[in-house]
Amino acid sequence: MSEDEELPDLVGGSTRSSNSTAVSGGGDQNYVSPSPDQVLENVIENVLYFLTSRHDRNAASLVCKSWYHAEALTRSELFIGNCYSVSPCRVTNRFKLIKAIAIKGKPRFSDFSLLPPDWGAHFAPWLRAMAVSYRALEKVYLKRMCVSDEDLAIAAHSFPILKELVLVCCEGFGTDGLAIVARECRHIRVLELVDSDITDDEVDWISCFPDDVTCLESLIFDCVESPINFEALERLVARSPSLKKLRLNSYISIRQLYCLMIRAPQLTHLGTGSFSTLEIVAQGEQEPDYISAFAACKSLICLSGFKDINPEYLSAIYPVCGNLTSLNLSYANISAEQLKPVICQCHKLQTFWALDSVSDEGLQAVSAACKDLRELRVFPVEALEDAEGPVSEVGLLAISEGCRKLQSILYFCQRMTNAAVVAMSKNCPDLVVFRLCIMGRHRPDHVTGEPMDEGFGAIVKNCKKLTRLAVSGLLTDRAFNYIGQYGKLLRTLSVAFAGNTDLGLKYLLEGCPKLLKLEIRDSPFGDSALFAGLHHYYNMRFMWLSSCKVTRHGCEEVARQLPGLVVEVIALNEEDKETNEYVDTMYLYRSLDRPRADAPRMMVRPPLIVGKALYKYKAGLPLAGLKISRSPCGSMYLSS
Amino acid sequence: MERAAVYDSDLNLKATELRLGLPGRDESEKQSSRNNKRSSAEMENSCDKDEQESAPAPKAQVVGWPPVRSYRKNILQHQKNESDLSGIFVKVSMDGAPYLRKIDLKVYKNYQDLLKALENMFKCSIGVYSEREGYNGSEFAPTYEDKDGDWMLVGDVPWDMFITSCKRLRIMKGSEAKGLGCL
Numbered sequence: 001m002s003e004d005e006e007l008p009d010l011v012g013g014s015t016r017s018s019n020s021t022a023v024s025g026g027g028d029q030n031y032v033s034p035s036p037d038q039v040l041e042n043v044i045e046n047v048l049y050f051l052t053s054r055h056d057r058n059a060a061s062l063v064c065k066s067w068y069h070a071e072a073l074t075r076s077e078l079f080i081g082n083c084y085s086v087s088p089c090r091v092t093n094r095f096k097l098i099k100a101i102a103i104k105g106k107p108r109f110s111d112f113s114l115l116p117p118d119w120g121a122h123f124a125p126w127l128r129a130m131a132v133s134y135r136a137l138e139k140v141y142l143k144r145m146c147v148s149d150e151d152l153a154i155a156a157h158s159f160p161i162l163k164e165l166v167l168v169c170c171e172g173f174g175t176d177g178l179a180i181v182a183r184e185c186r187h188i189r190v191l192e193l194v195d196s197d198i199t200d201d202e203v204d205w206i207s208c209f210p211d212d213v214t215c216l217e218s219l220i221f222d223c224v225e226s227p228i229n230f231e232a233l234e235r236l237v238a239r240s241p242s243l244k245k246l247r248l249n250s251y252i253s254i255r256q257l258y259c260l261m262i263r264a265p266q267l268t269h270l271g272t273g274s275f276s277t278l279e280i281v282a283q284g285e286q287e288p289d290y291i292s293a294f295a296a297c298k299s300l301i302c303l304s305g306f307k308d309i310n311p312e313y314l315s316a317i318y319p320v321c322g323n324l325t326s327l328n329l330s331y332a333n334i335s336a337e338q339l340k341p342v343i344c345q346c347h348k349l350q351t352f353w354a355l356d357s358v359s360d361e362g363l364q365a366v367s368a369a370c371k372d373l374r375e376l377r378v379f380p381v382e383a384l385e386d387a388e389g390p391v392s393e394v395g396l397l398a399i400s401e402g403c404r405k406l407q408s409i410l411y412f413c414q415r416m417t418n419a420a421v422v423a424m425s426k427n428c429p430d431l432v433v434f435r436l437c438i439m440g441r442h443r444p445d446h447v448t449g450e451p452m453d454e455g456f457g458a459i460v461k462n463c464k465k466l467t468r469l470a471v472s473g474l475l476t477d478r479a480f481n482y483i484g485q486y487g488k489l490l491r492t493l494s495v496a497f498a499g500n501t502d503l504g505l506k507y508l509l510e511g512c513p514k515l516l517k518l519e520i521r522d523s524p525f526g527d528s529a530l531f532a533g534l535h536h537y538y539n540m541r542f543m544w545l546s547s548c549k550v551t552r553h554g555c556e557e558v559a560r561q562l563p564g565l566v567v568e569v570i571a572l573n574e575e576d577k578e579t580n581e582y583v584d585t586m587y588l589y590r591s592l593d594r595p596r597a598d599a600p601r602m603m604v605r606p607p608l609i610v611g612k613a614l615y616k617y618k619a620g621l622p623l624a625g626l627k628i629s630r631s632p633c634g635s636m637y638l639s640s
Numbered sequence: 641m642e643r644a645a646v647y648d649s650d651l652n653l654k655a656t657e658l659r660l661g662l663p664g665r666d667e668s669e670k671q672s673s674r675n676n677k678r679s680s681a682e683m684e685n686s687c688d689k690d691e692q693e694s695a696p697a698p699k700a701q702v703v704g705w706p707p708v709r710s711y712r713k714n715i716l717q718h719q720k721n722e723s724d725l726s727g728i729f730v731k732v733s734m735d736g737a738p739y740l741r742k743i744d745l746k747v748y749k750n751y752q753d754l755l756k757a758l759e760n761m762f763k764c765s766i767g768v769y770s771e772r773e774g775y776n777g778s779e780f781a782p783t784y785e786d787k788d789g790d791w792m793l794v795g796d797v798p799w800d801m802f803i804t805s806c807k808r809l810r811i812m813k814g815s816e817a818k819g820l821g822c823l
Contacts (some may be wrong), residue, residue, distance in 0.1 A: 112704030195711055223711065250715075308719060332713055355716075381716055383708040384701070412706065439706040496705065521704075 011266070054079050072600030073097060080104065081541050083121055083145065084566065087593040090131035100139035100537050107544050107587060108494075109519055110383070111169065114546055114585070116570065120598050123147045131158035139164040139190075149201075152177035156184035174199030175226055181335045182208035188241070190638025192220040200226035207232040211239075218245035220270045222305060227251045230259075238263050242517075244299075247271025250307035253278035254290065261293040270297070275313055275332075277302040285629060290316035304328035304353075311338045321345035328353040330379050336362035344369045353377040356391040356412060363395035375408040375433075375574035389414025393421075393446075401426035408433035415446040416473060421455030425462035433472035434459050441497040441522075444474040451475055457482030460490070467514075470494035478505035484511020495520040505529035509536055519544040520627070527554030530586075538564055538590055546585040566591045568599075648747060728803055734762045734780070734811040745803040751795055758782060769795035775814065784809045 019333075034042070044060075048071055051057050071137065077100040080086065105121025123145045130137060137159040147170050155162065162185050181191065182205050196324030206229050209216075214236070221228075228251050237243060237260050244267060248257065261267070290313060294300070300320045309332040324346050327341070330353040339354070346352075348470040349370040354362070356378055366373070376399060378391055384545040391413050397420040399406065406428040412588075416438050444451055452473035460466060460483050467489050471479065475498035482505035483490065492516050499505070505525035508515065509532045518540065526549035537543065537558070552569060561568040570585040727744040742763055748754040755766050767778025774793050775781035782794040786805045794802070794809070 109704070111709045113706050113710070114704045195709065197711070306713060306721070330712075331719075333716070333719060379712065380706065380708065383706045383713055383716075385706070412708070437706055441702070441705070496707070522702075 040626040041066065041070065042106065048074045052077070053156075056444075062512040076100065078102070082589050082591075083126065084326040084596050085541070085589060085591050088126045089302075090592060092129045092133035094166065096133070098130075098134045098520040100141075101126075101134070101137065102141040102143075104143045105145040106310050107519065107542060108144075109544055109546065114478070114521065118146075119570075120596060121145050122598060123151050127151050127154055127158070131155075132547050135159065136161060138162060139166075141166045141168075142168065142170055146172040147177070149173045149177035149180065153180045153184075156180050159185075161187050163187050164192075166190065166192040166194070167192040167196050168192075169196060171197040174201040175203040175205045175224070176201040178221075178224070179203045179205035179208040182272075182343050183207070183210070186210065187215065189215050190218040191216070192218055192245075194220060194225055195197060196223050198224050198226075202226070202602060204229045204232065206236060209236050214240045215242055216240040217242045218269075219243065220245060220247040220271065222247040222249050222307070224249050228405075229347060230256050234259055234263065240264075243267065245269035248273035248535070250274045251278070252312055253280075254310070255279065255288060258288040258290055258293050261297060265296040266299060267297055268299045269302040270300055270305070272303065274308040275306045276310035278308075285531035291319060294436070295319035298323075300324070302326040302351075305627070306332040309334065314338060314342060317342065318345060322347060324349055326351040329358075329379065330354055333357045333381055335359070336365065340365045346370055347372070349373060351375040353379070355379055356389065357381050357383050359390035360392055360395035360398065364398040364402075365393060367398040370403060371405075373399075373403040373406055376406065378401070378412055380412040380439065381408075383412075383439070387414065389439075393417040395418070396420045397423055400427040404428060405430060407431060407591075410435040410470075412437045412439060414439055415443070416452065417447045418445045418448070418450060418452060418455035418458075422458040425455075425458040429463060430465060431463040433468040434463065434466060435468070435494070437470065438474055440473075442474045451479070453479040453482065457486070460486040464489075466490060471498055472496060473498075476500050477504040480507040484508050487512050489501070489514055491516040493518050495523055497522045499523045499525060500503070500509075502526050502529035502532075506532040514537075516541050518542075520546070520548060522547040524549055527551055527557070530554050530558060534558065534561055537562055537588060540590070542589040544589065545589050547584075548586075549582050550586050551581060552583055555588075556582060558588065564592075566595050648752075656821050674751075730806055730808050732758065732761070732809040732811065734764065735813050735816070737762060743809075745806060750800075755782065755794075758809075758811065764811065766811070771796075777814075779814050780811050781814055781816075782809060782811050 029587065033252065044067055048057070051060065054075075054077070055077055059069055060069045067213065072094045076097055078091065078095060078098050080091070080101070080103045083103050083105045100515070103123070103126060105123075106115060106119060110116065112117065121144060123142060131154060135158060138161055140155065140159075140162065141164075145167075147167060147527050152173055155165075162499050165181060165185070165188065178193075181188065216236075219236075219240075226249075228249065230252065233252075234256075237246065243264055246260070246264065247269070248260070249272050250273055252260075254272070254275050254277060257273055257275070261270070295315055297320060301323055303317060303320065303324055303326070306329055311332075311334050314332075314334070318341075321342060322345055325348055327346060327349055328351075330465055333355055334357060336359050339358045343349075343352075343362070343365050346369060350372055352366060352370060352373060352375070354366075354377070358366075358378075358404055363378070366376070378395070380387070380389075381390075384502060391411075393413075396411060396413070396416070399409075400420070400423050404427060406424075407430050408429070409424075413436075421436065424434075438452070445455070452471075456469075456471050456475070456479050459476075466487065469487065469490060469492070470484070471483075471494070477500045480499060480503070483493070487493075487508075488511075490512045493508065493512070495518075502525055504523065505520070506529050508518070511530070513536075515536065516539070521544075524537060525545065530545075530550050531554070533543070555567050555569050559565060565588050568585075568587045570587065571582045571583065647694055727746050729742050729744050732741045732743055743757070743761075744752070748757065751769065755769075758764075759766050762780075764780045765778060766780050767775050769775060774795075783791050784794055784802075784806045785808045786792050787807065791810070797805070
């Protein structure tokens with residue numbers, strides 16, 4: 001790579017200026033020492049080329065203009081944490097060489113029906129921009145975005161070397177779109193559909209993959225709720241020698257799973273589908289030797305699926321248990337007795353997801369066997385406030401005592417005690433993620449009757465690496481005081497039905513310097529708390545407040561003071577409210593561009609986007625004199 | 641844990657006081673005083689405030705709570721429905737009848753339902769159950785084989801326990817069943 005050819009004209013003007021230093025003593029008379037600028041550029045390009053972390057690159061780009069441009073020319077992976085924080089064309093103007101892009105759309109609370117449908121987060125505008133500028137795109141990762149079949153078609157046509165397509169919690173497309181991807185993306189290696197809502201267009205998309213040998217390495221479709229052409233799938237697996245990850249949907253029976261497994265013993269990640277007999281089996285027909293199929297998969301380290309498990313078949317997985325690092329039984333409604341013989345063999349397990357049907361006793365078995373456990377998730381069979389809770393503080397305590405290396409926990413339960421949470425904070429100092437969901441709202445420590453303040457306080461105090469926290473149960477402002485006081489590394493916080501006064505939120509906003517994502521619902525925090533975060537909102541990706549005590553006036557005031565924010569106010573009912581009425585939902589996020597024009601035309605009222613003076617790039621300051629305008633789709637915003 | 645200084649005069653002792661009854665009830669009183677319109681489900685708390693003894697009525701479900709994704713909820717609901725739909729089929733024999741019948745116990749709500757259906761099916765009269773006397777006085781007495789392989793008189797155990805433990809039914813002649821009723 002000749003320096004002469006590669007050097008872009010960064011400094012404006014000839015890079016070999018007359019300022020170049022004199023020849024070094026002796027040697028070639030024609031040699032001209034490079035200018036300091038040139039050296040700088042070489043270093044930047046050769047160093048930047050190897051910088052992969054976006055945080056490092058962001059830092060490098062802020063040093064000076066030449067570093068900014070050099071970085072922009074060499075960045076190949078892009079991460080957009082909020083699709084509305086920046087416009088697609090601003091991105092394509094800056095970065096020219098993008099090969100991999102990750103875009104996140106809706107806020108997480110949309111998973112729980114707290115956002116109106118058609119709120120936004122459309123992939124289409126991004127696609128339009130990238131179809132022009134990033135034709136060499138290889139990897140697309142989308143989370144909580146609306147993707148249509150047309151989008152998939154356009155992507156397939158625009159990105160001829162697309163290798164990876166990963167759609168997590170997305171919606172808006174169906175098996176029609178999948179068929180297009182299968183047919184058109186000739187280089188696809190990774191096709192992963194995770195927790196997405198995919199309509200059944202009654203298309204046999206599996207048959208659409210080309211007939212010759214594929215380069216598929218990962219095919220994940222366990223969330224696709226439609227029947228699969230099994231023969232076509234079998235042939236596809238047979239002609240995909242590189243396939244390592246395969247996650248089947250619940251339409252695949254255990255017999256069909258057997259057929260696939262014997263064709264693909266090289267699998268490392270397997271999602272087992274229904275794990276039960278779905279077809280009508282002739283009387284006296286021999287059951288396949290499931291155990292030997294599992295025994296043949298010597299590389300299997302990650303097992304999931306079990307979407308409709310027949311527990312009798314669970315023993316078939318014994319041969320792989322000793323190698324498993326990840327086991328997801330979170331759709332398997334099995335008891336402690338059924339779990340024990342499996343889990344006691346899983347010595348290497350690092351990730352374990354289960355249903356609370358395994359009860360405290362099952363968790364005790366986990367604690368005894370899985371000494372290397374890093375991540376545990378316990379989901380409820382019955383996601384109700386007043387259901388019988390088979391897991392409690394007993395299970396949590398057992399886990400904390402047995403699994404000392406625990407880093408991440410998500411635990412749904414009906415009752416809990418501060419003592420168990422405190423114990424976990426001391427036994428598991430490596431905790432990075434602590435998410436406890438006591439399903440009954442405002443439920444206190446069920447032994448002492450106290451709020452859960454002390455438990456969560458201990459977590460933030462003792463777990464010094466904690467970056468993500470979700471709280472629940474009866475909590476007073478004191479809990480938030482603890483979090484503000486000790487949660488110095490906290491980036492993500494989820495709050496529901498907690499706190500007493502504005503102080504709660506104030507403690508958080510004043511105390512947690514690294515807070516990036518804050519989602520709060522049904523808590524008594526009002527305008528004065530909202531204003532306490534003005535110094536910090538530009539450093540955050542977003543803040544969500546729903547069913548709190550924030551008024552329209554408060555939202556407008558924040559927007560007025562922080563022109564770099566978009567403040568969305570989403571109303572759920574008809575009536576025209578006064579500005580001192582509480583808003584249903586406030587969602588604020590920093591943005592470099594105008595408020596979005598795609599806010600939904602709702603039956604009732606479009607979300608009011610209060611905020612964002614016209615932001616002039618480089619001018620930096622908003623223009624004086626805000627006025628209210630209407631965008632074409634009816635949403636209102638303040639602009640200048 | 642050291643006590644944090646309290647800045648606000650409102651100590652909110654109510655939140656931390658020990659008391660009987662479900663926590664959170666006072667919250668609904670506080671909420672109603674707020675000038676707020678939120679999902680009505682939360683406001684319409686149907687808890688009966690007077691009860692202490694009986695199990696409280698379940699709280700009205702709140703949107704998006706507990707925070708479990710609908711995808712997951714749907715799968716588990718589907719599993720539940722499947723198991724609900726599967727039915728509990730048991731063979732029914734009657735002394736003297738040439739062939740057996742099969743019925744789905746899940747179809748019936750209680751013993752009365754079941755016995756009436758059996759009477760219809762076999763054109764017999766079974767009569768009324770009494771704890772002391774069994775089906776004494778009836779022409780026929782319904783019995784069943786339980787999980788342990790023992791033959792029991794239909795009606796002794798609660799209905800829910802019965803349908804999960806019953807493996808097959810046999811309608812015995814009243815005269816033969818006499819022994820069972822006198823225990």
